[in-house]
Amino acid sequence: MSVAIKVENISKAYRLGEIGTGTLSNDLQRWWAKQRGKEDPFLKIGEVNDRATKGNSDVVWSLRDINFEINQGDAVGIIGRNGAGKSTLLKILSRVTSPTTGNISGIGRIASLLEVGTGFHPELTGRENIYLNGAILGMRKKEISRQFDAIVDFSGVERYIDTPVKRYSSGMYVRLAFAVAAHLESEILIVDEVLAVGDADFQKKCLGKMGEVSKGEGRTVLFVSHNMAAVKSLCSTSIILVNGKLQLIDNTDNVISYYLKGDSQQLNQRTFSNEYDKKEFALHSISLNTKHRNFTEPLIENEEIELVTKITIKEGITDHIHFTYVLYNELGEAMFPFSHDGVKLKIGKNHVICTFPKSFFNSGTYYLSFFLTKNFINSVFSERDILSFTIIEGHRALGVWMGREPGYIKPKFEWTLSSNG
Numbered sequence: 001m002s003v004a005i006k007v008e009n010i011s012k013a014y015r016l017g018e019i020g021t022g023t024l025s026n027d028l029q030r031w032w033a034k035q036r037g038k039e040d041p042f043l044k045i046g047e048v049n050d051r052a053t054k055g056n057s058d059v060v061w062s063l064r065d066i067n068f069e070i071n072q073g074d075a076v077g078i079i080g081r082n083g084a085g086k087s088t089l090l091k092i093l094s095r096v097t098s099p100t101t102g103n104i105s106g107i108g109r110i111a112s113l114l115e116v117g118t119g120f121h122p123e124l125t126g127r128e129n130i131y132l133n134g135a136i137l138g139m140r141k142k143e144i145s146r147q148f149d150a151i152v153d154f155s156g157v158e159r160y161i162d163t164p165v166k167r168y169s170s171g172m173y174v175r176l177a178f179a180v181a182a183h184l185e186s187e188i189l190i191v192d193e194v195l196a197v198g199d200a201d202f203q204k205k206c207l208g209k210m211g212e213v214s215k216g217e218g219r220t221v222l223f224v225s226h227n228m229a230a231v232k233s234l235c236s237t238s239i240i241l242v243n244g245k246l247q248l249i250d251n252t253d254n255v256i257s258y259y260l261k262g263d264s265q266q267l268n269q270r271t272f273s274n275e276y277d278k279k280e281f282a283l284h285s286i287s288l289n290t291k292h293r294n295f296t297e298p299l300i301e302n303e304e305i306e307l308v309t310k311i312t313i314k315e316g317i318t319d320h321i322h323f324t325y326v327l328y329n330e331l332g333e334a335m336f337p338f339s340h341d342g343v344k345l346k347i348g349k350n351h352v353i354c355t356f357p358k359s360f361f362n363s364g365t366y367y368l369s370f371f372l373t374k375n376f377i378n379s380v381f382s383e384r385d386i387l388s389f390t391i392i393e394g395h396r397a398l399g400v401w402m403g404r405e406p407g408y409i410k411p412k413f414e415w416t417l418s419s420n421g
Contacts, residue, residue, distance in 0.1 A: 002107065004072040004188055004220040005093065010102035012063040012088055012244075062088045063099075063244045072107070072187070075214040075221040077235035077252055079228070079259055084241040086224045090114055090190050093222065108187025109138050113177055122166035126157060126176055129165055133180045147183045154209070155179035156202075175202060182209050188220045189213055207234055228256050228331040257330055257365055268299060268389045280317050280380055281372065284310040288389050291355070298392045301363050305391075307354040313347050319374040321345050325354075328367040328385070329408045335366075361391040362408050 063085045070076050078086050091097045093104065094112040119136055120129045130151055134144035152158050155175045157168070165173060181189060191210065211234055214221045225231050231238060231252060238255040240247045248255055269287035276283040290297060291304040299305055313321050324339040340352055370386040373379055 002072045003069050004074070004108065005070040005104070005106040005222075007066055007068050007093075008103045008105075010063055010066040010089075010092060010099045010104065011061060012085075012092060012097070013059055013061050013100045061244050063092070063241075066102070066246050068239065068246065068249055070220060070222070072220055073214060073218040074237060075210065075223065075235045077231035077238035077255070078222060078224045078241065079226070079231060079238060079255065080241035080247075083243075085244040086241055087114065087192055088244075089241070090192055090222065090224060094190055106188065109185075110188045110190060111137055111181040111184055111186035112190040113174075113181045114190070114192045120165050120173070120177065123164055125164055126152075126155075126161040126168075129176070130180055133177075134184050137184055137186055139184055143185060147185070151176075151179045151183045154183065154205075171199065171202075178206055178209075182206075182213060186219070188222070190222045192224045193226065203230070210234055228259075229333065232256060232331065268387075270387050278381060280314055280321060280374070282312040282314070283370075283381075284312065286310075286368070286370070286387050288387075299361075299389060301361055301391050301393055302359045304358050305356045305361065307356070307368075309352045309354075310350070311345070311352070312349050313345050315347055317347065319378075320376070321372065321374060321380070322376055323370065323372045326369040326371070328369065330365045330367075332367075335408060357412065359410050359412070362405055362410055363391050363393045364408060365390045366408075 066089065078089065080086050088097075090112070091114060092099050093106075094110055094114065096112070096114065119133045121132060124132060130148060131141065131144055134141075152161055155172075155178075157172050157176055160168065160172065165176070168176070178191070181191070189210065191206075207230055210221050210223065213219045214234075221234070223231065223234055235252050237249065238252040239249045240255050240259050248258055250258075268289065269285065271285045272283045285308075287308045288299060289306055289308070290300050291306050307325075309323070311323070322339060322345070324337050326337045327335040329335055338354070340354070343352060345352070366389055367385045368387045368389075369384045370382065371379070372381040
């Protein structure tokens, strides 16, 4: 299989604040180093692109030493937190900007959708912009005309096709822009987070089209999104960027699991500091363990699992204090809420245990969010992803299904055989 994109030691540095180094002598040093083929002396002190920390240098590396290969026909997801360098990488691959160091080699034409209305002129009509975009991609007028009706039909903006695009809504803009990028005959399609602008039906339509482009037409797709379900449905391989560095390239399921796990240690237990000692309560710990086992041991799918919450309700609180958990799967989708119904919290220390029945969870990684209220309506405290935990597959007898079953939970229902035939 031929390589569609090969990225070798790509780095991109940006200077914070004003353009230039700040002094004429430093600018001359930079120019003289470039003339001699030497490294820019002011990039040596550049720092990693971590927005959360204050650095000492005014040069930051948006990308640093990125290396990977993508084969023709692959659909590859690129994920990471805001500021990780995803959009910068796509702009370099699309030739919108050049790398500071490194080389890119690839085959074929690239169609990019990096921002809403990329490559569109606001004064031109939708029809004129289709031809303009095609010309930018290197298409002949005859090629564009052959795909024109399909582009307009897919975009759903036929009524406005002869209206200047400056009068389009952002949703109409992205509909037409995606339709152009997906239908014109480029070998590589690059799509940034712009699909978030579209409505749910159009997002579904776009994912279907990208799957068709990749699997049916053998074109290469690079897809950036914060929607893990969308990445998982489209991409078999994914890349994760962290502060401008390539952290992992692997099977999409493994990459998403790594990304969502974040900094958590997956110990199935969390002890809380004084930061969680509030006016109304003090949260001490939350832990999960397989029943009759220590919390440090793995959680096993076919055994009972206990969720233990240790919390103190302060003296003088007369309102009814109630807490609720929400369970999320590894894609960040809410599964269901649950709370301590039938158990009333008392003033003082509370040791509350919730028992999940055997084989309730499927194997996988899960996340708990915690909400505490007064009288069921007044929010006192909440924290998303307060604890993460992993369920592993239990023992199975030979001759039964050995793979992971579909879904996330495996509830048991009561079944009866009616005597009425």
